[in-house]
Amino acid sequence: MTARVFIDGEVGTTGLQIRDRLSPRDDITLISLPEDRRKDADARAEALAGADVAILCLPDDAAREAVKLCADTGTRLIDASTAHRTDPAWTFGFPEMAPGQEAAVAGAARVSNPGCYSTCAIALLRPLRDAGLLAPDTPISIFGISGYTGGGKSLIAEFDGDSAMGSFVYATGQTHKHLPEIVTHAQLDATPMFIPSVGPFAQGMVVQIALHPGMFKGSAQDLHAALADHYASGFVRVRPLAAQQAREEPQALNGTNDLELAVLGDAGKGRVVLSAILDNLGKGASGAAVQNLNLMLGLDPATGLR
Template identity: 50%
Template sequence: MKKYQIFIDGQAGTTGLQIRQRLANHPQIEVVTIDHDKRRDVDAKLALMRSVDVTVLCLPDDAAKETAAQAREVGCRVLDASSAHRTASDWVFGMAELAKGQREAIANARAVSNPGCYATGAIVLLRPLIEAGLLGADRELCINAVSGYTGGGTKMVERYEGEGAPAYAAYGLGFDHKHIPEIQHWSGLNARPIFQPAVGNFDQGMLVMIPLQGSNGAELHKALAAYYQGEQFVQVQPYNEIAADTAPFITPHGLNGSNRAELQVFGAGSGQQALLVAKLDNLGKGASGAAVQNLNIMLGLEEGLCTQIA
C-alpha cells in the first residue's frame, strides 16, 4: 500500500493540530515535520516541500501567500487552510460538494484552497437555491451565525479559556468580515450580503442561519435535498413546517469531531417565510475535517478516510 507524505506548515495552531490528530491513524498518509531549529530556514523548508506530496498551509494569510509561492517554485502541491487564496482564479476551491466536476477539479489541482467555516455553511445553503432560480442572485441577504470560540484563533481561545469570558458576543461589526468575498463568490450572489457573526462560550460547533421573506420553505427544502442526494458529508434533514406551538430548539452542538454539515429548512405555515440553517463543527467540516477530505481527493484515496475524530 502506497504511503504519501504530507508537510503541515503551521501545525501548532488549532487547525493544524486537528489535521494531525485526524491523520495520526491514516493508513496511507504520513506527516513529516521540520526540525524545530530549522523552521525559519528557507532552504530547509524548500527541500522538505520538494520531497513531499502535498504541503498543507495553516498560516496567517501573508505567510501563506509566501509559502504557497515557494511550494509552487519547487513543484509541490498545496492545500491552503488560510483565507489567502479562496477566491483566487488560479486556485481550486476545496468544496467537493459545490458543483458537478468539483471533485475532479480538486483531484487534478496543484493548488487547493480549503473553505472557511462560516463560508461553508452559507455556501452549501445558498448555491443550490441560486442555481435552481429559487433565490435571485441580486437578492440582498442577511446571514447570521454563531461559532465556538476555537474559530477565532489563538487570542480568542486564550480569552475564552481564561476567566470572565462572555457567554455570547457579536463581532465583525464593520460589514467587512473576511469570509464575505468567499461567500458571495462561491454562492453565486451578485449582491454583497450582510454577514453578522458571533461567538459563544463553547469550544466547537456552529450555526449559520439565513432568514428569507417571500420564499416557500417546502420548495427550498426540495431543491436542497435533490442537490445533495447521496452526499456523504452534507446531509439535508427532514422539512420543518413550523406552527407557533411546535417551534424547535436548535443548538450548534452535536457534530463536534465530525466532517458533516446538517442542513435544515424551517418554513412558516403561510409559505411566505423560511429559515435556512446549517449546523457544522467549525473545526471539522469548517476546517480540519474538510482539509483531510481534500487531501484524500487530491491523492486519489477514499474520500472519507480519517476525516473525523473518533
C-alpha cells in the first residue's frame, strides 16, 4: 500500500522541490488540490484529513492554521515553517543531531523541519556541546552565505530580473528567525551573533563559526574527533583534518541531501574555523523533509535521495 502525502503549499520553492522528489516514487500517492482551491479552507481540511502525512510548506501563521485544520485527524505532520521549531511538543527534524533523534523522528506525529542555516550551525555545535568541548555560554559568531533561492519567490524574482545583482548582508538587527532554534537545539545559553548573506547564485550554502583560543576545550584535533565520531554514517560527513581546502565552495553539494563539515584554520595555534556546506534546497529544506518523511513511513531514510 502506498502512503498518501499532501503538500500544503506545493507551489512554493520548498513545496515544488519536495513534489519533484516524491512524484516519481511508486510508494507515494500525492494528494493535490486544483489551483482555484489551494487556499480554500474546506478543501485543505479534506486533503489534510485524507493524508497519512502532510508536509506544510507555508508561512508561519498559515502553518499554525493548518495544524488546527487537522487537529481531530490522525494525519502526521512535517512543518517546514519556523512556527514549531522550538515547540517541545514537536520533534525537531534533524535526525543526525543526537543519539536517538532518528528514532524520535520515526515515531513522531509532529515533526518540525529545521532551517538551512540552523542545520549547519547545529550540526557543528551540538556534538561539541555534547562532548563537553564547548561551554553553553561561549560567545559564538556565525557567518553564512546562501543562494538567493533561500529568500523565496520575492528574492528569486529580484535576482532573476537583474543579472547584475551581487552579494549582500542582511538581518543585521540580530533577530534572524533561525536564531531561536540554534540556541535551543545547540543547547546554548547565549544567543550567537549571526551574519547571514546572499550570494549571486541560485542555491548552495556555506556556514562558518570562528573559535579563538580559550573558547573551547582541547585542541582542533579534539574538535574534529568529536564531529567525526558523532557523524559516522548517514547524510552528514566530516572531511579529514588534513584535507583542508583554500576555498569553501557553497555550491559543492547542490542537488544532494548531503551535509559536509570541516575543521579548518591554524590548528597549531588553536585558531579554528568550523565549516559546513549543504544545498539550502536539499538538506537545508526539501531533502530534509523527504528524509524525515521516509523515517516516519518506516522506510530507508535515503529513499528517493540518492
